[in-house]
Amino acid sequence: MAADATATNSTPYLSEPIREKIRAFIPRYPNKRAVTLPALHIVHEHFRCVPFGAMKEIAEILEIAPAEVHDTMSFYGFFPQAPIGDVRVWICRSISCMLTGGEEMLAHACKKLGVTSGQTTPDGKITLEFAECLGICDFAPAALSDDGRIFGPLTPATTDDMIEVLKQGPVADSPITPVIGRQ
Amino acid sequence: MAAFEPVLSRNWNVPDSHTLPVYESRGGYKASRKALTEMDPDKVVQVVKDSELRGRGGAGFPTGLKWSFLPKDRTQTFMCVNGDESEPATFNNRLLIERDPHQFIEGILIACFATKAATAYVYLRFEYIHAFRIMERAIADAREKGHLGKDIYGSGFDLEVYCHRGAGAYICGEETGLIESLEGKRGWPRIKPPFPAIEGAFRKPTVVNNVETLACVPHIIERGADWFKSIGTPKSYGPKLYCISGHVNKQVCVELPLGVTTNQLIEEHAGGVWKGRKAKAAVPGGISMGLLSAAEFDVPLDFEEIRKPGCLGLGTAAVTVMDETTSMVDYLYNSCRFFAHESCGQCTPCREGTGWLYKMMKRIKAGGGRLEDLDIMDNLAKNMGIMPGTTICGLADGAAWPVRNALAKFRGEIEDYIKTHQAPRYQVTPLQQAIAHGQSPVGSDTPMPDPTRRLPGPDLSTRATAHA
Numbered sequence: 001m002a003a004d005a006t007a008t009n010s011t012p013y014l015s016e017p018i019r020e021k022i023r024a025f026i027p028r029y030p031n032k033r034a035v036t037l038p039a040l041h042i043v044h045e046h047f048r049c050v051p052f053g054a055m056k057e058i059a060e061i062l063e064i065a066p067a068e069v070h071d072t073m074s075f076y077g078f079f080p081q082a083p084i085g086d087v088r089v090w091i092c093r094s095i096s097c098m099l100t101g102g103e104e105m106l107a108h109a110c111k112k113l114g115v116t117s118g119q120t121t122p123d124g125k126i127t128l129e130f131a132e133c134l135g136i137c138d139f140a141p142a143a144l145s146d147d148g149r150i151f152g153p154l155t156p157a158t159t160d161d162m163i164e165v166l167k168q169g170p171v172a173d174s175p176i177t178p179v180i181g182r183q
Numbered sequence: 184m185a186a187f188e189p190v191l192s193r194n195w196n197v198p199d200s201h202t203l204p205v206y207e208s209r210g211g212y213k214a215s216r217k218a219l220t221e222m223d224p225d226k227v228v229q230v231v232k233d234s235e236l237r238g239r240g241g242a243g244f245p246t247g248l249k250w251s252f253l254p255k256d257r258t259q260t261f262m263c264v265n266g267d268e269s270e271p272a273t274f275n276n277r278l279l280i281e282r283d284p285h286q287f288i289e290g291i292l293i294a295c296f297a298t299k300a301a302t303a304y305v306y307l308r309f310e311y312i313h314a315f316r317i318m319e320r321a322i323a324d325a326r327e328k329g330h331l332g333k334d335i336y337g338s339g340f341d342l343e344v345y346c347h348r349g350a351g352a353y354i355c356g357e358e359t360g361l362i363e364s365l366e367g368k369r370g371w372p373r374i375k376p377p378f379p380a381i382e383g384a385f386r387k388p389t390v391v392n393n394v395e396t397l398a399c400v401p402h403i404i405e406r407g408a409d410w411f412k413s414i415g416t417p418k419s420y421g422p423k424l425y426c427i428s429g430h431v432n433k434q435v436c437v438e439l440p441l442g443v444t445t446n447q448l449i450e451e452h453a454g455g456v457w458k459g460r461k462a463k464a465a466v467p468g469g470i471s472m473g474l475l476s477a478a479e480f481d482v483p484l485d486f487e488e489i490r491k492p493g494c495l496g497l498g499t500a501a502v503t504v505m506d507e508t509t510s511m512v513d514y515l516y517n518s519c520r521f522f523a524h525e526s527c528g529q530c531t532p533c534r535e536g537t538g539w540l541y542k543m544m545k546r547i548k549a550g551g552g553r554l555e556d557l558d559i560m561d562n563l564a565k566n567m568g569i570m571p572g573t574t575i576c577g578l579a580d581g582a583a584w585p586v587r588n589a590l591a592k593f594r595g596e597i598e599d600y601i602k603t604h605q606a607p608r609y610q611v612t613p614l615q616q617a618i619a620h621g622q623s624p625v626g627s628d629t630p631m632p633d634p635t636r637r638l639p640g641p642d643l644s645t646r647a648t649a650h651a
């Protein structure tokens with residue numbers, strides 16, 4: 001057992017380029033702990049989750065206790081510890097979207113994908129989550145994918161279109177206006 | 184009054200408005216040059232003070248005054264720009280950053296010069312993915328052209344601006360929650376005092392300002408305090424970006440003088456209420472600010488007047504319109520759910536209060552409401568927040584206000600809902616009834632209690648409250 005533990009310790013989660021990326025943030029702040037959130041984002045972007053081992057390595061780089069990283073990480077309901085799908089999509093359920101049908105669109109998308117909010121489709125392509133106001137209420141009822149694409153105003157038909165588009169995977173660049181809905 | 188000329192949004196429809204050459208060609212970075220080369224920091228603070236600019240982030244605190252609270256003998260100052268914009272129905276900061284990032288950077292530059300801050304952190308909510316990309320590029324471009332970096336315009340003033348991305352927590356918009364989050368901790372608001380101006384980020388004097396507040400600053404420097412005060416209503420000067428969404432034909436963000444009315448916003452800018460319907464109510468400035476009934480739609484939306492119909496404040500000036508078919512139960516349910524989800528959990532009255540409010544609304548909506556619930560909710564709402572003095576931050580006040588306003592303005596409707604929506608699964612059984620009365624259930628044939636009758640227990644509606 002002890003030998004095993006040493007073995008996993010010797011193969012770090014974070015590669016040198018990722019560590020370099022994290023270290024590049026250190027000069028921006030008066031102390032290293034402030035790099036926690038940027039580091040979590042870097043790790044999350046790479047692994048699509050923040051594994052426990054990576055959290056320990058972040059702590060080493062920032063010279064803080066792993067518990068401090070965990071404390072911060074767990075406060076935000078943002079960093080899952082098992083990988084999410086290729087695209088993460090949030091459908092808004094706050095006031096303006098709720099009034100214009102957001103809850104129905106969320107239910108529609110869940111049904112269509114066969115998941116409940118917070119789950120990933122079995123093929124690993126899409127993670128569907130509800131969100132509180134996404135700040136795109138001009139397109140309410142609206143959705144946002146984690147590659148920056150905006151969808152809205154959604155109807156059952158455009159929600160279906162959105163799902164089809166999301167199944168193609170993330171994109172590198174997108175316009176600041178919705179890719180589906182009102183352009 | 185002269186025709187209103189938009190300034191904050193004047194570049195929004197210009198092609199490539201987010202690029203530095205376009206911004207410079209339209210007179211950009213003139214005000215910052217003027218401030219840094221012709222004025223001293225105290226003079227800039229004085230001009231902003233004279234303009235009576237009030238913070239656009241929610242609380243409406245006078246910006247110049249906030250800057251003057253910084254200790255005179257400080258050696259280091261931080262600027263934190265609040266771009267967490269998570270108040271439901273608000274999206275003007277997003278547009279300001281995406282459409283005109285350099286106006287924003289110019290505002291940061293002048294504000295940092297005035298407050299002697301050499302580092303500015305722009306706290307951006309994670310969901311503003313485009314805004315983040317655009318800001319990163321704009322900062323790099325501005326730096327290359329000498330608007331940021333060392334010895335800007337030969338004035339000897341240095342400034343670095345960094346974007347710091349949030350991770351989906353509403354509470355990180357509260358200024359000390361933001362600072363904690365920036366420091367790499369959980370976004371738990373701090374007990375004040377000390378206020379950030381004395382001890383903020385990294386325990387140094389810190390200014391926290393909203394994106395829109397800082398976007399106003401270059402225009403004040405360029406056109407003067409008197410120009411700014413020629414716009415708006417008394418104690419609420421200047422232009423404001425109003426967001427309108429919900430049951431309207433056109434969901435938009437428009438720049439108008441402070442003090443327009445909800446009616447004007449709906450009719451003149453949002454194309455009227457959708458589907459030819461009539462409006463029933465509106466959220467005046469983000470969901471925390473409470474509720475306006477349609478009869479109150481001619482109240483000016485500024486920092487002062489909006490308090491008269493009982494709203495908490497102007498907030499973010501984000502109006503959500505609800506049409507005549509909207510159930511106030513749905514509205515309250517949505518609001519209570521939001522705050523229960525976003526409470527950071529530090530203060531018991533907020534953590535438990537928002538949770539209870541949500542559970543009660545959930546039960547009422549599902550057909551298990553009792554009229555006395557409304558008294559309990561009202562009581563709860565009156566006792567949570569910084570106003571009754573029971574919590575650390577204003578989230579709890581924001582959670583309480585929709586409840587208080589809805590109960591004051593639409594209680595009849597909610598009572599009717601409770602009376603007409605009674606689901607069998609929520610009915611108190613004869614057994615439960617007997618137990619509650621301390622009777623033996625054997626042989627009890629107590630009828631089903633009707634929702635208007637109180638259940639046994641203390642009468643909360645008559646209990647004295649800290650703040651009635």
Ligand SMILES: Cc1cc2nc3c(=O)[nH]c(=O)nc-3n(C[C@H](O)[C@H](O)[C@H](O)COP(=O)(O)O)c2cc1C
Nearest residue numbers: 238239240265268269356357358392393396577578
């Ligand atoms: C729960 C809560 C959430 C807040 N969220 C925001 C926000 O998202 N953006 C913002 O600018 N201010 C927000 N504020 C207000 C800030 O605490 C602070 O007053 C503001 O950023 C100060 O900037 P200003 O003076 O320029 O308005 C929030 C306040 C509270 C109590």
Ligand code: SF4
Nearest residue numbers: 527529530533574576
């Ligand atoms: S009032 Fe609520 S959100 Fe604010 S600090 Fe207390 S528990 Fe957290």
Ligand code: FES
Nearest residue numbers: 092097133134137
């Ligand atoms: S309320 Fe849905 S994006 Fe704002």
